[in-house]
Amino acid sequence: MxxxxxxxxxxxxxxxxxxxxxxxxxxxxxxxxxxxxxGDNVTNVKVCQITDIKQHPNADRLLCCKVDVGGEIIPIVTNDHNVKVGNKVPVALHNAHLANGLHITKGKMRGEESYGMFCGAEELGITDDWYPVGNNEGVLILSDSAVVGDDIRKEVGLDDxxxxxxxxxxxxxxxxxxxxxxxxxxxxGKRCKQPDIDFAENSVATSDLVDVEIAAPDICKGYYMQGLTDVVVERSPRWLTSRLAKVGLHGINSLVDITNYVLFEIGQPMHAFDYADITDKKIIVRRAFDGEKITPLDGKEYTLNNDDLVIADNNRAVGLAGIMGGANSGIKTQTKCVLFESATFARRNIRLTGHRLGLRSDSSARFEKGIETYTNNLGLSRALHLAQQLGCGKVTAGRICNGKVEQSKQIEFSQKRITDLLGITIPENRIVSILQSLNIDTVINEGIVKCTVPPYRDDISRDCDIIEELIRVYGYDNIKGTLMEKSRITCGGKTENDKRCDKLKTILTGLRYNECVFYPFGGKSLFDKASLTPVDESKYIRIKNPIGEELSLMNLSLLPNMLQCVALNTARGNKNLRLFEMGKAYIADSLPLRDLPYEQPRLSVCATDVSFDEFRNCVLQTVHSVADGIKLARSSQQILHPGIAADIFADGVCVGYFGKLHPQIAVNFDIESECYIAEIYLDLLFGKARGEIKYKPFSKYPSVARDFAFLCDEQVAAQDILDEFLQLPLVESAALFDEYRSEQLGVGKKSLAISVVFCDSTKTLQDGDIEKQSGKALKSVAEKYGAVLR
Amino acid sequence: MDQTVELLMVFKQELEQCGSLQQLQDLRVKYLGKVGEVTNLLKGIKDLPADVRPVFGAKINSLRSELETLLADKSSTLKAKEMQLRLQNEQTDISLNSVADWGALHPITLIENKICEIMVSMGFEVLSGPEIETDYYNFKALNIPEDHPARDMQDTFYITDNILLRTQTSAMQARLMEKKKPPIKMICPGKVFRSDNDASHSPVFHQIEGLVVDKHITLCDLKGTLEYIASQLFDSKTKVRFRPSFFPFTEPSVEVDLTCSNCGGKGCSLCKGTGWIEVLGAGMVNPFVLDNCGIDSAKYNGFAFGMGVERLAMIKYGIPDIRLFYENDQRFIKQFGK
Structure with missing residues (x-):
């Protein structure tokens, strides 16, 4: 405002x-x-009086003037010939700045000294709304009452x-x-004057001129009308137009200017109809017919529907309620009789219509913020007062009032409530004086505060509203911090799953991974890039009013945004990317959404310039920090390289997948470095979270390591061979330490070397014990997987 | 000359020549071994007259022990020399001072963690709510009916007419109060969404909502709590200032300023010369909200606050542009891994 x-x-x-x-x-x-x-843009410009004018000796088109700038006579050379001796005019002195950007310095013009320049209205940045500028050409001739030597800003109204x-x-x-x-x-701490709203009424009764019917009371809460006869439409006085100019409005004519003035001063949007254009003495406030057309004052035609509110006579719409009057009923120079409208229209309705039609005005902006019926009467009276003051016409007798007048609200509450809410005590006399200053009539009797709220304070409806009024005037600096000394102790903390998330983040950062935060949505083009085949948009939750298509679909996976980030980083030359994100996938039961979707917490991990083993270790360390019984199986996730892709199982439940990014998708994103990705379903993983750690006794006897090398087919999974050993009672651990292929081994063959650690809790193991144990495993490895000792 | 004296002399010369522990060991074997010089000497004892034998035997023994002492001394000297040589040879260039980096948490997480830590120490539960939320919890339950002007304050992303992306973590207030009765002390960190996208706004950002409901909760308690948070998050001299404001779900409502952490309140470019930085909105829970959730507003008061995490991070770490948070350039994130 x-x-x-x-x-x-x-x-x-x-x-x-x-x-x-x-x-x-x-x-x-x-x-x-x-x-x-x-006046910021107009400095060092003064009122001067011209005392002498002579023709410039060396230039036909220039005049040499002598001017009085308040006790000092200085020379000014000008090319404007509208000046006369005795005129008071604005003069820009040495170092003056003007509204059009000019910087004035003294100097010589064709050999004659000039200490500055006379100014026109444009150089001062003013129009006829501010000051009488005549034909607006040449030097601005000031009024005789201007004081010589004064700052020009005072004279033309810029000193504000x-x-x-x-x-x-x-x-x-x-x-x-x-x-x-x-x-x-x-x-x-001052008093606020009331605006002047008195006027005299003539003998023409408003009700004889017009009958008002509100056919849509749900969206028109109040509608008031009163008119003027013997109307004279003129230019408004400058005190009025200059005020409008300062808030950015041009003077149009006295009647229109009055409506604008009341809008800004009282906050009541007004409209003036030319009575001659209203047929059958009838004003109807009704919903538009579907397909009804209207041409408001902007001259464009709009097609309306039943959600829009119009002001109509018996034949046609004469205004788009609250937004703009109709071109068919506007004020003209020959207008003789006028009806002023002052109404309350539902803010939501005005907003929706304005939005749909792309049509807004100062009036509709005000209606959208909300208008109280209280100001309907005040605004109308103020307009009529101004109309009379400006001599625009004679006010018709009586007012047409439709709608309920709001009553002052009464609020009563215990004085103790003030201290209970604020934590400080405000002296009783201060309570009363503050509320009175807000026009809230207040009486305190035996600890009960009784308030009468003025009708324009729609926001005040209960005790806490009054208390807010009190403290904002009393001063928030009076509130002194305390730490809930009288409230009960509560047990705080994070949820178990939040703690698990924290743990995963600690582990990942320890493994040198950096945490990212992405928007949880994307667009079809992004999701298509992260897929071998175009994605089915209908499976995604869609934002109805997105900023753009690329930000319109809620994530079903964290990886597309992650890959986009990898692309950005690699394009910027960042290598050795180690990134992760904890986010959500938004999974709908059915679309369009009827209930809230499931927001599945997920973790995405991504690394470039890394080996598969290194990445696998990182993923397994992360997963294993939460749950036991982790197993891997070949994955068929499309986003992964089909030969380097694993699903992760925790206790039989698939909790995610990882592997090498599919080379086609890497191409889609222009990712040239080796890129490994993982996505973990945190809810499923946490569902398998291990309980409390329990101590297990360990052997006092030394453990013994034995290495075995197997020749087997390419398809044999090393883990299967390890598992054969791991299920033996005396085996503590088993790990692969070498894997190789060669011509001697043959095509489709590989060699796997493993190291197995044996231990017994009752004795030191002898070679015989170990051979007996490993013999069983070797036999089943050979039988099940055709892997033979080399 | 006495054989033993002669042997000792020769031994000493050879000992002198000894340059390593291996040579010393060879020397020991040569003289004191089973077929060594001293043993050989001792073998000659049987050719001596019986009365001289004991004297000769004693001489040999004393020779043996002298050789032992000399060998031991020499061994110590050689060991010391070898250690010195080893130390001389075992050198490494320790000048390289680049630090192997940790991974880093995102600055948004760092602020959230810090606030959570502070609030948990004060007995607050940390909860999270759905990001896709109903109109009811995001607006209606918070005293923002359909045509309320406050809806215009927040440009909302809608999924359907009644389902939207939450515009504020305050949406969690009613969800919690419907389930839990006072005393309530809760914070809810999380993503929120508004359809703004320009240099100073991101359509996604993070908030932390705080809510306390109990008997005897006052505006002074809100101020004290925020003062404590500010002192922990910035420094102990940070002051808190309230300015009147409006949120439909709090009454009274305040904007909360902190003394500028950059200049300490003297005035600088960060705080535009005012010495204060606006960081959050807060207020006393509107009784409408309490009653609506089945908590008797005649008995209970509460306060609530909502802070923008990115804003706090920008102030605390001097991050100039909100877009950096969502770009995720690894060089940006890594800076916070220290």
């Missing part, structure tokens, strides 16, 4: 400098987004500030000069 300081001063006496004023406004909750001094105030969504009453003035008065 932009408000000129001078306009605020109409209602509140403000003696404070601008910084103090802003600080006090911020303190009570009016955030100041920007303070703009209107415009504050841009961020009004919180609950305080729609502050979206007006009057509303802000009420708050400023509270902040400064």
């Amino acid at each position: 932009k408000v000129p300081l001078s306009w605020l001063k109409e209602f509140v006496q403000i003696d404070e400098d601008i910084e103090t004023l802003c600080k006090k406004m911020v303190d009570i909750g009016l955030e100041i987004e920007e303070v703009c001094y209107l 500030y415009v504050l841009d105030v961020a009004v919180t969504a609950n305080r729609q009453d502050c979206n007006s000069v009057l509303g802000l003035a009420r708050e400023v008065a509270v902040a400064l």
Whole structure:
């Protein structure tokens, strides 16, 4: 909300400098987004009077003037010939800056000294709305009352500030000069004047002119009308147009300007209809017919539907309610009779219509923030007062009122509640004086606070609202920190699964992996890249109003975003990537969504420039830190290289997969380095989490290691051979330590060398014991897998 | 000359020549071995007259023990020399000082972890809620009905008319209060979503919601709690300032500023000269929200706060651009692994 300081001063006496004023406004909750001094772009320009004009000796088109700038006579050379001796004009002196960016210095023009330059309206950045600029050509001739030597900004109205105030969504009453003035008065401890709303009525009864029917009371809560006869449409006075200019509006004509003025000053959007264009003396507030067409004042035709609200007469729509009047009923120079409309339309309805049609106005912006029926009457009266003051016409008798008038709210609560909520005690007399300053009539009797809330404070409905009003004026600096001394002790902590996540993160960072955070959504083009065949979009949860297609589908896997990140990193020359993310896959039971989807917690891990063994170890270390009984099996996940792909099982449940990125998908992402990826389903993994660690006794006798080398077919899994040993009672561990292929071994053959550790808890093992044990394993390895000792 | 004296002289000369423990061992065998010089000498005893034998025997023994002593001394000297030689030869270039790096947690996680640690120490539970949320929990239960102006404050991503991506972790408030009765002390970290995307906004960002509900909870308790968090997250001199604000689910509502961690409140470019940095929104839980969740607002008060994790990380670590968090350049993340 932009408000000129001078306009605020109409209602509140403000003696404070601008910084103090802003600080006090911020303190009570009016955030100041920007303070703009209107004269910032016009410096060192003064009012001067021309005392002498001579033709320039060396240039036909130049004049040499002598001007009085307040006690000093200086020479000015000009090429503007509209100046006369005795004129008061603006002069830009040495080092002056002008609104059009000019920087003025003194110098000689064709040999004649000139100490500056006369200015026109454009150089000062003003229009006829600000100051009478005549034909707007040449030097601006100031009024005779201008004081010679004064700063020009004072004379033309630029000596003013415009504050841009961020009004919180609950305080729609502050979206007006009057509303802000009420708050400023509270902040400064001053009184706020009421706007003048008196006027005299003529003998024409409003009700004889028009009958109003509200056919859509659900979206029109109030509708007021009163008119003017004997209308004269003229230019508005400058005190009015200059105020509108400061908030960015041009003067149009007195009637339209009044509606704009009331919009900004009172916060009530108004509309003025030319009565001659209303047929059958009838105004109907109704929903538009499907396909109904209207051409508002912007001149474009819009097609409406039944969700839109129009103002109509018996024949046609004459306005798009709350947004813009119809071109068919606007104010014209020959308008003789006018009806002012002051209404409350439902904010949501205005917003939806405005949004759908792509049509917004200052009025609709205000309606979208919310208008109270309280301001309907106030705004209408203010408009009629101004119309009378400006001589626009004679006010018709009586007002057409449709809609309920809001009553003042009564709120009662215990005074103790204030201390209970705030933790501090505010003296009783302060409570009363603060609330009174807010126009909240307050009486405290035997510990009971009784408040009457003014009708424009729609945001106040219960005790805590009143207490907030109190403390924001009393000052939040009075709140002193305490640490819940009177509340009960609670047991805090993270959930078990959160702790497991923390543990996994600790392990992964220890393994030199770096944590990433991605958006949990992507687009079809990304998901297609991470797949061998185009993905089926209908399986994804889709955002209805995404920022773009590439951010429209919720993840079903963490890997596409991870791969995109690998692509970005490798494109930037980053090598040895070690990345992981903990995120979610969003899995719907059915689409479109009827219930909330399952958000499956997942872990993705990715590394480049790494060996398969190294990556496998990392994945297994991570998984095994949580659960036992981890087994691997060949995986058929499409995203993986079919020959280098494993599913991970924990206690028989598949908890994820890992392997080498499919070379085709690597090509899709332009990833040239070796890239290994894993995705773990954390919910399933945590479901298999091991319980408390239990001590197991270990042997006091030394363990003995034996190595075996086998020749076997390529398809034999080393783990199967190890498992044959591991199930023997005396085997402590078994591991592969060499694997090779050669011509001598033959095609499709490989050699596997394993090391097995034997141990007995009752004695030192002898060779015989070990041979007996390993013999069994060797036999079954040969029988089951055709692996023979070399 | 006496045979023993002669032998000793020769031994000493040979001992002098000895340069290694191996040569010393050879020398020992030559003189004291089973067929060594001393043994050979002793063999001659049988050719001596009986009365001289004991004297000769004693001489040999004393020679033997002298040789032993000399050998032991020499052995020590040689060992010391060998150790010195070994130490001289075993040198390595220790100048390389590049540190093998750890992996790093993302700065968002670092802030979340720090806040969780602080809050858990104060008895807060750490919970998480769904990111895809119903309109009810995200808005209606928080006193934001359909045509409330506050809906305009947050541009919402919708999945259906009633299901959306949560715009605030506050959505967890009602979920928790429906299940759990006071005393409640909870924080909820997590992702939130708003359809903003420009240099200073990301459509996805992280919040931590805090909620306390019990008897005798006051605005002073909110301030004290935030002061404690600020002192732990930044430094003990950090001050907390409240400014009036508006959130539909708290009343009174405040914006919370901290003294600028960069300049300590003197005013700098980070705080735009004000000495204060806005970090979070907070307030006393609106009785509407309590009553709506079945908690008697006549008996219980509460406070709630919601802080932006990226904002805290940007302030704490001096990160200039929110987009860096989601780009995940490994060089960015690695910086936080120390």
